[in-house]
Amino acid sequence: MSNSPIQTMYRREFLEQVGWVSLGTMAAAGLTGRAAAGQESQAQKPWQPVSDRKVRVGVVGYGVCRFGAAFGFQDHPNVEIVAVSDLIPERRQTLMKACRCEKSYESLEVLVQDPKIEAVFVATDAPSHARHCIDVLRHGKHVMTAVPAVFGSVEEAERLLEAVKKAGLKYMMAETSCYRADCYGMRQIYQAGGFGRLVYSEGEYYHYSKTPIDSFNGWRIGMPPLWYPTHSTAYYVGVTDKRFTTVSCVGFDAGYPHNRPGANRYNNPFSDEVALFGTSEGGSSRMLMCKGIQGRVVEQGRVFGEKGWMDGITYQGAFKELPDITRPALPPGMAGGGHGGSHGYLTDEFITSILADRKPRVDVYEALAMTVPGLIAHQSALKGGETLKVPQYEPPKT
Numbered sequence: 457m458s459n460s461p462i463q464t465m466y467r468r469e470f471l472e473q474v475g476w477v478s479l480g481t482m483a484a485a486g487l488t489g490r491a492a493a494g495q496e497s498q499a500q501k502p503w504q505p506v507s508d509r510k511v512r513v514g515v516v517g518y519g520v521c522r523f524g525a526a527f528g529f530q531d532h533p534n535v536e537i538v539a540v541s542d543l544i545p546e547r548r549q550t551l552m553k554a555c556r557c558e559k560s561y562e563s564l565e566v567l568v569q570d571p572k573i574e575a576v577f578v579a580t581d582a583p584s585h586a587r588h589c590i591d592v593l594r595h596g597k598h599v600m601t602a603v604p605a606v607f608g609s610v611e612e613a614e615r616l617l618e619a620v621k622k623a624g625l626k627y628m629m630a631e632t633s634c635y636r637a638d639c640y641g642m643r644q645i646y647q648a649g650g651f652g653r654l655v656y657s658e659g660e661y662y663h664y665s666k667t668p669i670d671s672f673n674g675w676r677i678g679m680p681p682l683w684y685p686t687h688s689t690a691y692y693v694g695v696t697d698k699r700f701t702t703v704s705c706v707g708f709d710a711g712y713p714h715n716r717p718g719a720n721r722y723n724n725p726f727s728d729e730v731a732l733f734g735t736s737e738g739g740s741s742r743m744l745m746c747k748g749i750q751g752r753v754v755e756q757g758r759v760f761g762e763k764g765w766m767d768g769i770t771y772q773g774a775f776k777e778l779p780d781i782t783r784p785a786l787p788p789g790m791a792g793g794g795h796g797g798s799h800g801y802l803t804d805e806f807i808t809s810i811l812a813d814r815k816p817r818v819d820v821y822e823a824l825a826m827t828v829p830g831l832i833a834h835q836s837a838l839k840g841g842e843t844l845k846v847p848q849y850e851p852p853k854t
């Protein structure tokens with residue numbers, strides 16, 4: 457089957473963008489081709505500052521993933537890192553060095569009392585995200601959080617939403633899939649009408665882990681897979697801004713010791729969960745998080761619409777000309793970074809939303825629409841796949 461002109465053009469563009477680095481180098485660096493494409497696009501577009509002001513930021517959390525320093529706040533020209541924190545003194549010290557910052561506090565709870573700080577990056581353990589974000593907002597500061605927005609609790613989602621509404625400050629969830637080059641491109645094409653309504657979409661987070669990855673207080677041990685859904689759900693919600701309405705989910709038990717009865721705090725028997733969602737535009741989405749598939753570690757997705765479809769770097773459809781699908785420019789000195797070159801874009805988006813006083817790309821409504829459906833999917837899996845309704849988080853009409 458021959459390629460369409462659009463498919464050929466997009467593939468050529470992709471190959472040009474990755475031309476500076478061999479596929480072998482990307483594999484060695486743990487990056488996908490999509491990551492390299494994003495990093496290269498930075499060189500092609502000039503970055504336009506919206507202000508010369510520096511936002512005064514606090515950074516919290518330097519755990520196993522060393523996330524506090526991984527998003528490049530310390531390199532953003534519009535950021536001054538005022539202070540950092542981690543509960544563990546050695547991590548606090550290393551985070552200070554990594555952020556080139558001379559001040560630290562023993563906890564987030566103390567850091568948020570510093571009146572100089574106007575925004576906080578919460579990179580703490582997942583079960584603490586909502587509580588920590590609420591604390592930050594109550595102290596009158598903007599907040600960006602690592603994923604997920606909430607951990608296993610719909611009530612927590614309600615509390616977080618109320619806190620954001622009450623504070624009237626910026627809240628953003630740093631979902632990395634949203635700034636992977638493929639997902640970002642899918643969004644541009646969807647918003648321009650190149651897919652029509654999505655008939656079907658797929659989002660996948662495979663992370664083979666026979667032994668749980670280390671974590672603060674062991675929160676990853678036996679975690680229900682779809683309590684961590686956002687890398688997958690971004691491939692529908694992050695593309696369309698539409699919603700999941702119903703879900704039926706099937707769980708699988710790979711036989712890990714930490715999923716045996718009584719072996720984890722969540723009473724969760726599953727290593728893998730695969731959910732089928734109904735969507736608000738009348739289609740369906742298959743979203744999964746799997747830890748039991750030997751050797752498979754990848755985050756990816758696909759969209760299939762009435763007018764076209766896209767699988768990774770390939771668009772095929774009715775559009776003869778694509779909108780600009782490359783990611784925005786990054787400030788000089790900032791790298792795209794990890795997870796498909798997405799980190800730097802998320803930081804820049806958060807900081808720009810503060811400076812320009814506009815909605816951040818993944819605000820609280822989008823964050824909850826990506827997170828909460830996974831919690832309901834896990835409930836469905838525990839009920840043998842019963843179809844359940846998904847709570848809705850709709851932004852106010854402007």
Ligand SMILES: NC(=O)c1ccc[n+]([C@@H]2O[C@H](COP(=O)([O-])OP(=O)(O)OC[C@H]3O[C@@H](n4cnc5c(N)ncnc54)[C@H](O)[C@@H]3O)[C@@H](O)[C@H]2O)c1
Pocket residue numbers: 516517518519520521522523541542543544547562563564565579580581582583584602603604630631632670671672673795
């Ligand atoms: N692609 C992605 O977006 C992606 C990838 C990996 C991790 N994450 C998320 O990033 C977050 C961090 O991951 P991790 O593996 O480093 O977590 P972790 O559990 O290893 O570490 C959490 C850190 O937060 C610190 N902390 C907890 N409460 C604190 C408080 N009150 N004050 C100061 N410090 C506090 C702990 O001391 C610990 O060092 C997690 O929530 C995870 O879900 C996202």
